[in-house]
Amino acid sequence: MERHYDSISAMASGFDALADVVRGATFDDFILRPQYSVIERRDPSVIDLSCRFSTNITLQRPLVSANMDTVTRAPMAIVQAEEGGLGIIDRGFRNGDIEPQVREVEKVKRMQHVIIRDPYAVTPQTSLADAVAMMRRTRAGTLVVVEGPRRLMGLLTERDVRFVNTREGTVASRMTPVESLVTGLGELTLDVAERLMVERKVKKLPLVDKNGTLLGLITAKDITRQERLPFATRDSHGRLRVGAAIGATGDYLERAEELVKAHVDVIVIDIAHGHSVVMAKAIDAFRKQFPNIELVAGNVATADGVRFLAERGVNAIKVGIGPGGGCTTRLTTSFGVPQLQALYECGRAKNDVPLIADGGIKRHGAILEALLFGGETVMLGSMFAGTEETPGDVVQKSVVLPDQQRSVKVPFKVLRGMASIQAIRDRLDVEDDEVVDLEAIGAEGTEVSVPARGSVRPIIHDILKHLCSSISYGGAKSLAELRNMFRDDPMKYLVKLSGSSKKESYER
Numbered sequence: 001m002e003r004h005y006d007s008i009s010a011m012a013s014g015f016d017a018l019a020d021v022v023r024g025a026t027f028d029d030f031i032l033r034p035q036y037s038v039i040e041r042r043d044p045s046v047i048d049l050s051c052r053f054s055t056n057i058t059l060q061r062p063l064v065s066a067n068m069d070t071v072t073r074a075p076m077a078i079v080q081a082e083e084g085g086l087g088i089i090d091r092g093f094r095n096g097d098i099e100p101q102v103r104e105v106e107k108v109k110r111m112q113h114v115i116i117r118d119p120y121a122v123t124p125q126t127s128l129a130d131a132v133a134m135m136r137r138t139r140a141g142t143l144v145v146v147e148g149p150r151r152l153m154g155l156l157t158e159r160d161v162r163f164v165n166t167r168e169g170t171v172a173s174r175m176t177p178v179e180s181l182v183t184g185l186g187e188l189t190l191d192v193a194e195r196l197m198v199e200r201k202v203k204k205l206p207l208v209d210k211n212g213t214l215l216g217l218i219t220a221k222d223i224t225r226q227e228r229l230p231f232a233t234r235d236s237h238g239r240l241r242v243g244a245a246i247g248a249t250g251d252y253l254e255r256a257e258e259l260v261k262a263h264v265d266v267i268v269i270d271i272a273h274g275h276s277v278v279m280a281k282a283i284d285a286f287r288k289q290f291p292n293i294e295l296v297a298g299n300v301a302t303a304d305g306v307r308f309l310a311e312r313g314v315n316a317i318k319v320g321i322g323p324g325g326g327c328t329t330r331l332t333t334s335f336g337v338p339q340l341q342a343l344y345e346c347g348r349a350k351n352d353v354p355l356i357a358d359g360g361i362k363r364h365g366a367i368l369e370a371l372l373f374g375g376e377t378v379m380l381g382s383m384f385a386g387t388e389e390t391p392g393d394v395v396q397k398s399v400v401l402p403d404q405q406r407s408v409k410v411p412f413k414v415l416r417g418m419a420s421i422q423a424i425r426d427r428l429d430v431e432d433d434e435v436v437d438l439e440a441i442g443a444e445g446t447e448v449s450v451p452a453r454g455s456v457r458p459i460i461h462d463i464l465k466h467l468c469s470s471i472s473y474g475g476a477k478s479l480a481e482l483r484n485m486f487r488d489d490p491m492k493y494l495v496k497l498s499g500s501s502k503k504e505s506y507e508r
């Protein structure tokens, strides 16, 4: 078959020969030549978008939300996992203050288990006031009532305490006692549990063993949710998966220990320069204490950096020095590698550890490029910024309308780099008048306002639809197939853009 290779040298062929082509290049330097499409519907519910996040964790969708304190806390991580990706809870909590991060992980792990193994519990003697406070704090609508070593005594639901004076009385006075409850004996399968709940018209089903000891709780809401989310990222117990970031010094091992106790699925050692003596020490100490915990490390931007981390036994590697939206590393240090070149070079480091393409993705199409050139998943920060699920308040700012002599109030949220002065200040818990000392730390991030928008869910759905369209244009049936086809013959796809064709393609 005749092939046209446009401006790219016909000498280079095959993925191995792209080094010259990608040198100095990033996403907007290329466009991909359309191929004969072989799929009839560009439908994310049908097209296989599965990928490896790490050596032991597979995702149905290649999306990971960035461990930034203005992007990923429990609400974002829950939606990401429900939609088939993964959220990484940031480490933007004060040194030594480990519990808030652990709580975020717990919220995700408890969100949607089909069997809640460790439901929030009170005793019959707990005061109603304390029980209600626990419901408010945890947002759990049902508390199990246990005595001694988890002997089931009853259930207390929001409805049981709705119109009563909660300053008086104990849980025993309002709970539904175990004699009046429908319970499941032993480890029921989901189907059996669902049938029992429908037959007996109950929405909660505590599971007990033959001695009446609580084994877990199944709720109708969780069953329905499970059925509606066929792509969700779950652990072997049916709980949503979540990751959490730690540093490489200070409280990092203690933090990891508590996160592991909360059943975190993956720990990310995240520092600005991951190819470093600091990282080597951190990984060695981590692996000594946690030989079997899934570990991601980064960031690096070179093949040497990837080999360095892979040799130390990490399960995935974050690639990206300086491409991120909230990042000023390249401006302040003149170090970094253009992200597409970095992904290509890191992907060629000859090992089997998956790469996470982290940062610099500003348009949906760039996600595909990141996945073709080396990433197995992409980590997104700015693209999810401003959504309902991000942490932080909405502030109303006056914006002057162009061509009109009036201003309107527009809702904004903050997106800030994790190495920005503001984020560092929050982590260190310093006062405003200590800013002079902060300057000496050498901030490598900025803070920007981004328009507040609705839920992140439609944004994820849009990204996935566009990824399916890319697969269709690329002549493949699945993401994995397109990656293989591209690797076999990249020149069939790649068009390097000139200044004017870049404008024609990406400037609107």
Ligand code: XMP
Binding pocket: 066, 067, 068, 272, 299, 320, 321, 322, 323, 324, 325, 326, 327, 328, 329, 358, 359, 360, 361, 379, 380, 381, 382, 383, 416, 417, 418, 419, 420, 444, 445, 446
């Ligand atoms: P995007 O482009 O998706 O990038 O917003 C998210 C990634 O940016 C990185 N990041 C930073 N890099 N200084 C940096 O050099 C910072 O302050 C900073 N904050 C975030 C990080 O890798 C994130 O996942």
